[in-house]
Amino acid sequence: MQLVVFVVCAVGAVAAGAAVFRVDSMARATFALLASFVFVAVDVLLLHLAYLGVLVILMMIMEMVVMAVFMIMYMMNPAGLMPMSMMHNRRGALAISAGTFVLLAAGILLVRWPARRGAPPAEPTRQLGEALMGSKMLVMMVLGLALFATMVATVVLAQHRGRYDRYGDELERRVPDDPIRGGVGR
Amino acid sequence: MTAVLLVAGVASLAVLALYGVGRLVRVAAQGAPRAPFLSGNPPVEHALSRYHVRWYTVTMLFLAFDMEMVFMYPWTLVVATVGASAVIEMFAFLAVLFAGVLYAWREGALRWV
Amino acid sequence: MVRQAPLWTALLAGAVLLALATIAAVGRGVAVARRAAGAGTPVAEVARLLAQQRRSTLAADRLLWRSGPAAVCVAAALAALVVPLGRWTAWDSPVGVVWFNAMEVVVWAGLWLVGWGANSVWGVVAGYRFLAQGLAYELPHMFALTTVALGAGSLRVGDVVAAQSGLWFVVWMPVAFVAYLVAALAMAFWGPFDAPAQADLAGGLGAELSGVDALLLRAGRYLMLTAAAAFAVPAFLGGGAGPLLPAWLWSLLKTVAVLGFLVWLRDRLPTVRMERYTELSWLVLLPATLVQALLVAIVVLLR
Amino acid sequence: MGLTTALRRRTPLRPLIVTAPGGEPARMAVERWCDRHAWSPAYAPAQANALVVCGPGSAALDAVVAEVWHQLPLPRRRVTVRAADDADAALRHALAALRSPSYRPDDAAEPDGHGTGGPRYPEPDQPAPDLPAQGGPGGHDGPGEPGGHREHGEPSGYDVHGHEHGGHDDRAHEHSAHEGGHEHSGHEDGGHGHGHGHGGMVLPGGVAMADRGADRDGLMLDRLHVTLGPALYPWPAGLTVRLVLQGDVVQEAAAELLPAGPRHSVVPAVRLLDQAHCLLVLAGWPGAARDARRLRDAVRAGAAPTGYRRWATRVRRSRMLRWSLSGLGPLPGGGPGTPTGAGSSAGARARAGAVPPTGAGPANDVYGRLSAWLDGLDAVFAGRAIELVEPDPGLLPAALAGGDLAAARLVVASLGAAPVHEPVPERA
Structure with a gap:
């Protein structure tokens, strides 16, 4: 089954x-x-x-x-209403994908996989939580900062009208000047 | 797990059965495709075109914040055992992310149209 | 306290979900007609849609279009699988809370597909509108679920119920409960969150659907609403706990009560416009649920 | 087929209501009839099983009605309600026909044989897709069955990929349709700025792909031409609004009106309640909309508007309605960047012409206009006489541009006739 x-x-x-x-x-x-x-x-x-x-x-x-x-x-x-092809550079792509496949398949066959030691944990989710709060804390914190950087970077890159457009050059406006009002404030 | 497969299978069969019943009792077979409804006017273009969403910055904010749920669910299991440090660490993490949201709000990313 | 039931009860869970969804539809019919005779409206509608001709539109993506409503229906049935009925649960998953969340998110894909497939401007706009709605409601919803898991120290729905033997979560997690109910309405595109299927878009997602396809979309909506109402019971309302009556009956009664409230709300409030709600959700609801989670975490530490 | 008959015996009537200019009283009668049965009207042909045309026909409307009729799934019935008094008999007749065991899809036409125009497709100014080789218009079974031939007529012209059908006629048809599409999509920006250059290719279904155009942020985006009205519900009779959309944002709008129909003397209270009903339907508040409709029907029948106070208070007090509707469709527009409220000074309002004086307080947005109607209703029910100013469709383009598609419908609904009277002090 x-x-x-x-x-x-x-x-x-x-x-x-x-x-x-x-x-x-x-x-x-x-x-x-x-x-x-x-x-x-x-x-x-x-x-x-x-x-x-x-x-x-x-x-x-x-x-x-x-x-x-x-x-x-x-x-x-x-x-896809107009006929078109998503294929580009067929030959190169074929070579790369065939090479990758051979490499990975060879890896599966050639690597000496370790034998299992001990039993799997009863609660893998809890193990995960403990790892995150313990040994992998640094990873999590770095990721937090990376996510923060992502947020700021996307807003900087993508936002057409920033705070100087909305609040004035001196940020002097109390209410922002937006094309349409939002749900909080005006 | 077996229950999931069972319910998924039976629910899909039920949907198919409904279509089957519809097929038996309908007054007419599905006809030729019709033009989409445009208040009685013929369509000028296909509606399936490049659709410009104006909330695309919100999607990026969402994805960034959402990533944090990966940690949040396992975290709930170990708060009691790990203790105060877990709570402080997680909420520091959330505070950093929320600062990003506040910045985006100030830049007007939560308003569009 | 909550135990794994035999396999066949999984089908029973689906049947109960269907029955409750029917009750919701009948209740809605009565509410619209404002008299008992309105109870027949959903039956007549089902009859009408079954016999009606299905239709297709010009250059529609039929595969995606037809799979949308079906996906919503199946996902609602799967979401209800982890909801315990009294002392028994059809699937005692160790990550039941996350499972419910994942199945609820299927609605995102399903409704977008419904909107996209028809090659109609109403549907396309409606599908995207639902995504905007999803981006707004999902995070507070996730934090509400996290708060529940935090209070119980487990992602297993049975443990969540057991953790409420002293005090129901709704009492000390009111903000999370409200956020959850808002999300329940939004995921079923119901009540004030019905913008994707609203009159201003000529019915939006359903603008080009007829016959069984339209029936499935409506069924999916009621099933999702019912599944969301049902999950509120173990998550916030103490599951089957209650005096005198058997636990399973309490579960059902509480579900019907939540469902009745959600159905009743439909006529009470005008539709929320997403460009308004997004800002409210991110700036008010999200921090509120975060503070709620912090308070619960402190309580868990002190306990 | 016994089961089909049994199922159909219970079918409710779900009308798609199309109002011709001057057909408002008929429409109200139809709505009242549906309300009595607790059946709500359909918003699109797919949801309907009856097409109800209210008011006198006109050539321009007939073509539109024929197109919509073609989109209705079977079983269907077509009904013309010329005057309010005809509504009951016509609708009961249609319902009986839909429920009758002897119903055949082919006799789906309306009984009085009104309306002979076949569906126009894909463009009125294009060679008709119904080439004789496919048994097009010649396949009509008679003037009484518009669209009936579609059940077996030319499917290939509508297919996703016409070439799958391979016929030589299909090719010819698609090519001609393709050229028509080019003409149409090109006229907005004066050129074929096709980013994907599909010149010479077969167009699926004979409809063009969306073309690109500059948007207000300086991006080149696909633009979609969408026409709202006249066959739309709820919608002002005879109005057509042509929109250019990018995403769901309206970039441009143009409005035109069908020639006015017969004028009825309308009680101001009925008019205002009817407008409020339509606006509340579009605002997604079915409870309040239903109450407005019942009040309207009571006033039409000459009964006392019992419950008006409660309803008006409920609408006024709804914070959510104010939150959702305020700031939409500001008038007069200085462009989408103009903030509402402060901008809509009295002088600016005077420039815009027939804009209703909405009192000192509220902004001239959708919510402000709804408040003005309520103030007008208060005055009427307090026994004062009020006058209504007809709306000016010339205001529409400025009010619509920059909003989204849903806001467009709300804005149009909010630009109904407005009361002129001594402004009632705004209760905040």
Whole structure:
């Protein structure tokens, strides 16, 4: 039973991943990628990593939908209504992908995988929390700052009208001058 | 896990069954595609075009803040055992992120149109 | 206290969800008609939509379009799977709270697909409008769920119920409860958060749907609303706890009460415009839920 | 088929209401009829099973009605309600026909055989897609069945990829339609600025791809031409608003009116309550909208408007309504950057012409206009006579540009007739 689910999902993940490059529509490509991630998530769930599996589903849905927003904003012909091809540089791409495949496959076959020592933890989610609050604290803090930097950087880069447009050159206005009012204040 | 697969399967079958019932009792088969509704006017262009959203900065803010949920859920499990340091660390993390939100708000990223 | 039930109860959970959603639709019919005869409206509507011809639009992306409503329905059934009924739960997942969150997010994808697929300006605008709504409601919702998990020290829904044996979470997490209810309305695009399916967009997501497709979208909406109301019971209202009556009946009664409140709210409030709500959500609701989480964390430390 | 019949015996009537100029009394009668059955009207043809045309027909409207009729799924019924008194009989007849076991999709036309125009498609000024080879207009079974031939007529012209059908006729048709699309999309910015250059390619369904144009932030974005009205509900009778959208933001707007229909003497209170009803429907407040409609029907029937106080207080007190509607559609517009409130001074209002004097306090936005209606209603029900100023469609373009599509409908609904009277002091 588990094996069947695993194989179905593994094949499904690869097939959906391949579909990303076969479809014309940006929307379909995005959701094919999402399907691929969900298949992978089910396989992760089979490894008894409940939190990680569910997290992959949760995060990937939100992120793929956001990706669809950006893809459709920038790519022409987003619905694939006009015939077009998403393939570029076929030969180079083929060489690179074949090389990567051979490398990874060789890695799987040649690496001496370690044997399992000890039993898996009863609650992997709790282990994860302990690691985050203990030994991996630094990682988390650095990531926090990186996320903060991301926020500031995107706002700086993307915001058309900044605070000097809204509050005046001396930031003298009490209420900002916006094309349309928001939900808090005016 | 088995329950999930079972319910997902049965729910999908139920959806299909509903379509089947609809097929049996409908008055007519699905006809040729119609033009989309435009108050009785023919369409000039396909609605599926590059859709410009004006809240794209909000999506980036959201994704950044959302990443933090990856840590937040496991964190809830260990607050009691790790103690005050866990709470201080997590809320410092959240405070940094919220400072980013306040900055974005001041720059007008939460307003659009 | 909450225990894993045999496998077949998973199907029972789906049936109960469907029954409660039907009750919600009937209640809505009565509320619209303002008399008992309105109870027949949903039945008549189902009959009408079943017999109606399905339609398709010019250059529609049929695959994506048709999978949207189905995804919402299936996700609602899966979300309800972790909700315990009294002392029994169909799936006692160690990460039940996160599971509910993940299934609720499926609505994002489903509704966007419904909107996109029709190649109609109403649908496209409505789909994007729902995403804007999602960006606004999701973070306070997640923090509300986190607060619940924090209070219980577990992501297992059964443990959350057990942690409320002394005091219901709604009493000392009122802000999280409010944020949760707001999100419940928003994820079911119901009540004041019905902008994606509103009259000003000619029905928005449903502007081009007829027949069984339209029926599925409406069913998905009621199922999602019901699943969200049902999850509020173990998360905030003490699950099956209550005097005299058996636990499962208390679970049902509380769910019906929450559901009734959400359905009742529909006529009471005008639709919220997202460019207003986004700012409110990020600047008021989000910090409020953060402070709530901090207070709960301090209580957990002192306990 | 027994089950189908049994299901259909219960079907509610879900009308898509199209109001011709001068058809307002008929529309109100239809709404009242639906309200009595607790059935709400449809907002799009897909949701409807009846197309109800209120008021006298006109050639311009007939073409629009034919197009919408074509979009209604089966089973469907077409009804013309010329005057308010006809509503009951016509709708009951339509409902009986929809519920009748002998219903056949083919006799879906309205009984009086009104309206012969077939659907125009894809452009009125283009060669019709119904080439004789495909049995187009010639396939009409008679003037009484507009659109009936579509059930078996030319599917290929509407297909996603016309070439799948391969026929030589399809090619010819798509090519001609394609050229028409070019003409149309080009006229806005005076050139074929197609970023994706689809010249010579087969266009799916004979409809062009969106073209790019500059937006107010200096970006080149796809723009979509969307027409609102006249077959839209709720919507002012005979109004057509052409919008250019980028995303859901209105970049440009133009308004035109069909020739006015017969004039009815309208009681100001009915008019104002009707406008409030439409605005509240669009604002997504079904409870308050229903009450407004019932009050309106009571006043029309000559009954006392019981419950008016309560309703008006509820609408006025709703903070959420104020929060949602204020700041939308400011008049007069100095462009989207103009802040509301301070900008709408009395002098500016005078420049804009027939803008209602909304009292000293409120801004001239959607919410302010709704408040003015309520003030007018207060005056009427207090026994004072008020006059209404007709709205000026010339105000629309400035009020719509810069807002989103939903705001556009609210703004249009808010620009109904406004009361002129001594301004009642604003209760905050």
